[in-house]
Amino acid sequence: MPELRKDPIVGRWVIISTERAQRPSDFKIQKDEKKGGFCPFCYGNEAKTPPEILAYRPRGSKPNESGWDLRVVSNKFPALMVEGELNKKGDGVYDMMNGVGAHEVIVENPDHNISLANLSEDKFQNVFWAFRDRIIDLKKDKRFRYVLVFKNHGLRAGASLEHPHSQLIALPILPKTVIEELNGSKEYFSYKDRCLYCDIISQEIDDHKRVVLENEDFIVMCPFAPRFPFEFWLLPKKHSAHFEDLTKHEMGNLTIIFQRALKKLELALDDPPYNFMIHTAPLNMPNPEIYHWHIELTPRLTRMAGFERGSGFYINPTAPEVSAQFLREVDA
Ligand SMILES: [Zn+2]
Ligand SMILES: [Zn+2]
Numbered sequence: 565m566p567e568l569r570k571d572p573i574v575g576r577w578v579i580i581s582t583e584r585a586q587r588p589s590d591f592k593i594q595k596d597e598k599k600g601g602f603c604p605f606c607y608g609n610e611a612k613t614p615p616e617i618l619a620y621r622p623r624g625s626k627p628n629e630s631g632w633d634l635r636v637v638s639n640k641f642p643a644l645m646v647e648g649e650l651n652k653k654g655d656g657v658y659d660m661m662n663g664v665g666a667h668e669v670i671v672e673n674p675d676h677n678i679s680l681a682n683l684s685e686d687k688f689q690n691v692f693w694a695f696r697d698r699i700i701d702l703k704k705d706k707r708f709r710y711v712l713v714f715k716n717h718g719l720r721a722g723a724s725l726e727h728p729h730s731q732l733i734a735l736p737i738l739p740k741t742v743i744e745e746l747n748g749s750k751e752y753f754s755y756k757d758r759c760l761y762c763d764i765i766s767q768e769i770d771d772h773k774r775v776v777l778e779n780e781d782f783i784v785m786c787p788f789a790p791r792f793p794f795e796f797w798l799l800p801k802k803h804s805a806h807f808e809d810l811t812k813h814e815m816g817n818l819t820i821i822f823q824r825a826l827k828k829l830e831l832a833l834d835d836p837p838y839n840f841m842i843h844t845a846p847l848n849m850p851n852p853e854i855y856h857w858h859i860e861l862t863p864r865l866t867r868m869a870g871f872e873r874g875s876g877f878y879i880n881p882t883a884p885e886v887s888a889q890f891l892r893e894v895d896a
Contacts, residue, residue: 567883569789572752573760574744578789579879582886591793591833591865604640605671605727607631614638617668618697620690634690635671636698642667643733650707650736664707666734670694676727679717679835681826689819691730695842696815698732699808703847708734710742710846713807718837721864738846745843746855753854761856762803764788774884776891777825781817784825786884786891792866793882794829794836794891798822798859805845805852822859827896829863837864 566581604612607630616628618636625631638646644665652661672691673683680691699711715730716722723729738746752760768774768785776796777784784798798821800814810818829836840861845852872878 571787571789572764573748574741575748576744576789576791577877578791579877580789580883581879581881582883591836591863603676603725603727605635605725605729606676607674610635613669614640618694618701620694630674632674633687634673634694636694637669637671639667639669639731644735661736664736666702666705666708666732668698668732670698670730670732672728672730679728679830680715680730681823681830683823685819685823688823689815692815692819692822695730695732696808696810699844699847702732702734703808705734707736708847710735710738711844712739712742712841713844714839714841716837716839718835718864721837721839723837742843742846746846749856750851750854759803759854759856761799761858765799765801774888776828776888777821779817779821781814782821784821786888788884790880790884790887791878792862792864793880794833794863794865794887795880795884796825796829796861796887796891798825798861799856800858803853804857805849805855807842807844807857824896825861825891828891828894829861831896832891832894833863833865838862839864 566579568577569580570577603609610616610628610630614637616635616637619627619632620634621632644663644667646664646666648662648664650661650664652659670691672680673687680688683691695713699713702708702711711732711734713730713732749760752758756763765783769778769783774786774788775783776786781802782798782800784796786794786796798818829838838861840859842857842859844857845855849855866881
């Protein structure tokens with residue numbers, strides 16, 4: 565019998581429909597064709613990208629030349645433009661403003677063929693330090709209210725360049741998904757006086773059915789009402805609204821557990837395409853007690869069809885308890 569499940573945060577209903585029970589092997593999909601050819605993110609092609617905004621390089625190596633460990637540049641085809649004022653206007657019932665925002669690319673490492681899951685621990689950690697450094701810097705720009713960090717892995721997940729990279733977009737408005745989460749957790753806080761995410765974490769740790777990995781500071785779990793098979797979330801165990809407030813110690817534990825989770829996903833499903841996004845609190849949020857930052861990872865194993873698009877319901881053929889158990893058992 566399919567089950568309707570409600571996400572306690574945003575109130576979104578999903579349909580867990582395991583009638584045609586799908587095992588992980590049912591999801592293995594055709595590999596993206598290796599495209600090859602010219603890569604603007606490889607050593608020697610630094611001049612082909614906009615100038616670097618941030619780079620981690622050994623002492624003595626020069627900006628915009630080879631030798632870097634990690635590089636952040638503006639997106640050459642930005643979704644939003646960084647220059648200019650917002651110029652908010654109205655026209656009757658319609659509201660608009662200029663498309664001001666920053667769109668940056670984090671080139672995770674110089675090696676074209678090493679995916680995030682397979683980087684050395686140090687290099688993996690560099691990527692997350694870069695996310696943090698960029699958020700802290702963009703926070704100074706008062707036009708921005710939010711910085712969304714995300715990654716598209718694989719062609720089917722929207723990665724148009726093969727070379728491993730992530731992206732961030734700084735926005736003058738809050739993303740809808742974040743507003744929904746904020747509203748849900750604010751409402752919960754207003755009558756329970758507790759953070760909803762903290763309550764979810766402690767219940768999930770007790771239950772253990774949906775936990776994939778756990779360490780001193782973090783938990784990786786499949787959510788109760790996931791939209792997609794093998795969707796998982798990473799959350800800090802200690803309440804914290806802002807990703808960029810991570811301590812050095814926490815950063816170490818974050819990267820160990822998240823890389824292991826990526827590795828498990830890669831082994832379980834033969835390196836599937838996926839997206840992940842960091843959901844952190846809006847920049848300068850006045851009430852950080854109500855929100856709890858986390859990373860949401862959604863593999864791209866199923867395609868969204870008319871019913872999903874038209875209704876906002878997701879049909880998920882794999883129960884999160886099954887996904888979690890499978891990921892737990894993968895040796896990584
Ligand atoms: Zn490359
Ligand atoms: Zn919390």
